[in-house]
Amino acid sequence: MTRINRFLMVLLAIVCLIAVLGQTVWAGEFGEAAGLVDSATLISKARHYNARIVTYRGEVVGDIMARDAGVWLNINDDDYSRQGQEFKLAGYNQGLSVLAPQGTEKQVTRAGNYAWRGDYVEVTGVFHRSSPKHGGEMFIQASSVEVIKPGFRLVTAPTGKRVLAAAVLLSIAAALLWLSQRMLGRNARRPPPS
Amino acid sequence: MLTKPKLSDWQIIGFYTGKIIVGVGLMMIVPLLVGMIFGEWSAVVDFVIGISIALTVGNGLQLICHKRREMTWMHGLVTAAASWIVAMVVGAVPHYLSGHFGSFFDASFDLMSGITTTGLYLLQDLDHISYSMNMWRHLLTYVGGQGIVVVALTFLIRGSAGAFMMYVGEGKDEKLLPNVIQTARAIWIVSLTYMVLGTILLTAGNLYEGLGFTRAFLHGLWMFMGSWSTGGFAPQSANVLYYHSLLIELLTMTLFIVGSFNFALHWAVWTGNRREIYRNIEIMSFATTLLITVSLGTYALLQVDAFRGPVALFRRAFFQIVSAHTGTGLTNMYPSQFAEEWGPAAMLAVIIAMALGGSAASTAGGFKAMRVGIIARSFAAEVRRLMSPESAVLIEKVHHVKDRYISDQQVQASMMIVLAFILIYLGGGILGTLYGYPFISALFESVSAGATVGLSVGVTSPSMPFGLKLYFMFVMWIGRLEFIAVFALIGFLIRVARGK
Numbered sequence: 001m002t003r004i005n006r007f008l009m010v011l012l013a014i015v016c017l018i019a020v021l022g023q024t025v026w027a028g029e030f031g032e033a034a035g036l037v038d039s040a041t042l043i044s045k046a047r048h049y050n051a052r053i054v055t056y057r058g059e060v061v062g063d064i065m066a067r068d069a070g071v072w073l074n075i076n077d078d079d080y081s082r083q084g085q086e087f088k089l090a091g092y093n094q095g096l097s098v099l100a101p102q103g104t105e106k107q108v109t110r111a112g113n114y115a116w117r118g119d120y121v122e123v124t125g126v127f128h129r130s131s132p133k134h135g136g137e138m139f140i141q142a143s144s145v146e147v148i149k150p151g152f153r154l155v156t157a158p159t160g161k162r163v164l165a166a167a168v169l170l171s172i173a174a175a176l177l178w179l180s181q182r183m184l185g186r187n188a189r190r191p192p193p194s
Numbered sequence: 195m196l197t198k199p200k201l202s203d204w205q206i207i208g209f210y211t212g213k214i215i216v217g218v219g220l221m222m223i224v225p226l227l228v229g230m231i232f233g234e235w236s237a238v239v240d241f242v243i244g245i246s247i248a249l250t251v252g253n254g255l256q257l258i259c260h261k262r263r264e265m266t267w268m269h270g271l272v273t274a275a276a277s278w279i280v281a282m283v284v285g286a287v288p289h290y291l292s293g294h295f296g297s298f299f300d301a302s303f304d305l306m307s308g309i310t311t312t313g314l315y316l317l318q319d320l321d322h323i324s325y326s327m328n329m330w331r332h333l334l335t336y337v338g339g340q341g342i343v344v345v346a347l348t349f350l351i352r353g354s355a356g357a358f359m360m361y362v363g364e365g366k367d368e369k370l371l372p373n374v375i376q377t378a379r380a381i382w383i384v385s386l387t388y389m390v391l392g393t394i395l396l397t398a399g400n401l402y403e404g405l406g407f408t409r410a411f412l413h414g415l416w417m418f419m420g421s422w423s424t425g426g427f428a429p430q431s432a433n434v435l436y437y438h439s440l441l442i443e444l445l446t447m448t449l450f451i452v453g454s455f456n457f458a459l460h461w462a463v464w465t466g467n468r469r470e471i472y473r474n475i476e477i478m479s480f481a482t483t484l485l486i487t488v489s490l491g492t493y494a495l496l497q498v499d500a501f502r503g504p505v506a507l508f509r510r511a512f513f514q515i516v517s518a519h520t521g522t523g524l525t526n527m528y529p530s531q532f533a534e535e536w537g538p539a540a541m542l543a544v545i546i547a548m549a550l551g552g553s554a555a556s557t558a559g560g561f562k563a564m565r566v567g568i569i570a571r572s573f574a575a576e577v578r579r580l581m582s583p584e585s586a587v588l589i590e591k592v593h594h595v596k597d598r599y600i601s602d603q604q605v606q607a608s609m610m611i612v613l614a615f616i617l618i619y620l621g622g623g624i625l626g627t628l629y630g631y632p633f634i635s636a637l638f639e640s641v642s643a644g645a646t647v648g649l650s651v652g653v654t655s656p657s658m659p660f661g662l663k664l665y666f667m668f669v670m671w672i673g674r675l676e677f678i679a680v681f682a683l684i685g686f687l688i689r690v691a692r693g694k
Contacts, residue, residue: 043528043530043531043534044530044534046531046534046535061321061322061430062321062430062436063404063405063406063409064404065403065404065405065437065438066404067403067404072404072438074321074430074432074436076321076431078319080319080321080322087293087319089293089294089295089296089318089319089656090318090319091318091655091656091657092318092320092431092655092656093319093320093321093431095431095432097432097435097438099438112321112322113321113322114234114322114323114324114325115234129535130500130501130502130506130510130535131506132501132502132503132505132506134438135440135505135506135508135509135510136501136502136503136505136506136507136509136510137435137438137509137526138527138528138531139438154322156234156235156236156237156324157235157236158235158236158238158239158240162236162239162240162243162291163239165243166239166242166243166246169242169243169246169247169250170242170245170246172246172250173245173246173247173249173250173253176249176250176253176254176257177249177253179253179257180253180254180256180257183257183260184256184257184260
């Protein structure tokens with residue numbers, strides 16, 4: 001067997017292995033409603049909440065991705081999602097993916113980023129621990145999305161003190177750059193020591 | 195007897211470290227321009243401060259330390275190791291000023307993670323950082339993948355006899371072309387070509403998945419940088435999961451697999467030797483160990499009923515394990531899912547994949563496929579030797595660009611490095627356990643840091659104990675530089691402290 005064939009055989013073996021071992025398709029029954037749940041609880045107790053109707057609240061961040069299957073939203077329910085203009089460090093972001101019905105992009109218009117706090121929304125829908133239809137993804141298939149608080153612009157202007165510090169440091173850097181160019185250039189023209 | 199380093203030793207190391215720091219400062223111009231384009235004036239001021247400090251330190255060092263003397267191996271290795279530390283501190287200034295870190299130490303952690311292409315981070319509220327900061331994070335990981343010394347060699351250092359020593363000190367020993375400066379430029383030609391191609395494809399993918407043009411382009415560029423450099427950084431906290439897209443997963447996976455290949459292999463293919471892909475020992479070794487770890491992981495995941503259906507297994511299990519094996523760390527799952535859903539056996543498969551790593555002289559970390567291949571071949575040779583007549587002479591060879599005979603010295607060197615990696619992996623596992631984390635989670639995180647992968651089960655966080663943060667920073671650095679340069683720096687410092 002040539003090396004090329006051996007290489008292709010290994011690749012083929014990987015593909016076959018995944019296909020054979022993963023033949024069974026998973027079907028979940030929709031269970032009873034679970035009420036308002038946060039993302040940390042849903043992820044850590046995913047088996048418990050799987051296929052149950054949940055209510056989830058948080059800030060829409062990033063992009064509102066409208067597709068044929070619906071509108072994908074990334075919704076954070078961390079401390080930042082509830083902060084106003086004053087920014088306070090509160091650890092990592094924490095959130096969950098939501099697949100909202102088509103047309104949601106007309107209702108939810110502002111996603112959070114550097115300059116904006118996104119729309120704060122309430123989502124009701126079925127939680128999926130690992131949906132075979134969506135490549136094993138964990139998410140909420142929303143039946144309704146309601147904007148509770150519209151997004152708002154965040155103040156991100158630099159302080160006067162910082163601008164002054166930048167100006168002083170830049171001046172020092174420029175002076176040193178000029179000096180180093182002059183001195184190193186002069187030294188470079190000298191013959192090396194014997 | 196140990197001798198104290200002379201003033202001229204300090205001057206040579208300081209001079210070249212200064213050049214590399216100037217390079218870091220010049221790199222900050224890219225995020226500065228991004229900030230100006232998008233009107234992020236607060237971030238612009240932070241980058242002006244960062245550039246000023248980098249140029250002041252870099253030019254200051256060059257002025258103080260200017261000395262026309264040839265570099266020795268010791269100088270080259272110490273410069274490579276020291277410049278990564280100084281680059282970490284200087285590069286962390288805009289990070290810290292952004293207000294998204296609990297301390298300057300945390301900001302330095304992210305810098306070390308970025309330039310070593312690890313991908314673990316302590317940045318808080320990633321989903322609300324500026325475009326310029328995201329550009330800086332991803333640029334660091336992209337440049338770190340090629341090596342900051344490679345950047346300096348390409349643009350700032352010309353014709354130095356010590357260039358090759360610094361290049362080796364950064365964990366690369368392949369000379370694609372006879373001259374090391376030309377080699378550094380060849381690495382950049384390959385990387386920049388892939389950047390153009392990868393960014394176009396990912397931008398198109400993002401547009402197809404519903405992102406607006408500007409964000410599709412920026413995310414495309416950043417995801418390229420995070421994938422190709424096997425860095426694992428992504429512009430949003432949900433990482434690849436953010437896109438909910440098989441297309442983006444396939445594109446990023448292709449890029450990080452290709453990115454984990456040896457630059458010598460890229461160069462061979464680039465110059466027309468396409469058959470090298472099928473013959474190279476590293477590709478054979480990588481494909482074999484990938485098959486083993488994917489089999490183990492898939493079996494374990496089916497036992498715990500984590501995913502069902504071939505598509506789900508491919509998109510979650512295969513993606514994670516390839517990401518782990520190539521040292522990338524991109525993920526399309528929530529970190530706590532590893533512990534909650536995968537279970538210890540599947541986590542072990544990921545740990546093994548991370549520990550093994552990608553190719554030598556690539557952007558990946560870990561044992562490296564070349565060493566695994568050499569050790570496996572030497573084991574096989576030993577078995578054959580036992581079964582052969584005593585008078586038989588057995589010679590083992592591997593194919594890497596050309597056929598190479600395996601010497602006992604090479605086998606010994608490979609085993610030494612692999613042993614050193616195992617020690618740093620276990621060290622973090624034990625330390626994490628002492629801090630109260632479950633051993634399997636601590637080991638997972640330790641291997642992830644030491645092999646510069648970046649996958650996390652949730653141990654790495656801003657609230658992680660200081661000792662563990664420090665240990666992870668150390669192993670990212672030593673793992674990326676592959677020990678030798680760091681040992682040279684430690685030896686230099688011992689000479690400073692105890693020499694006469």
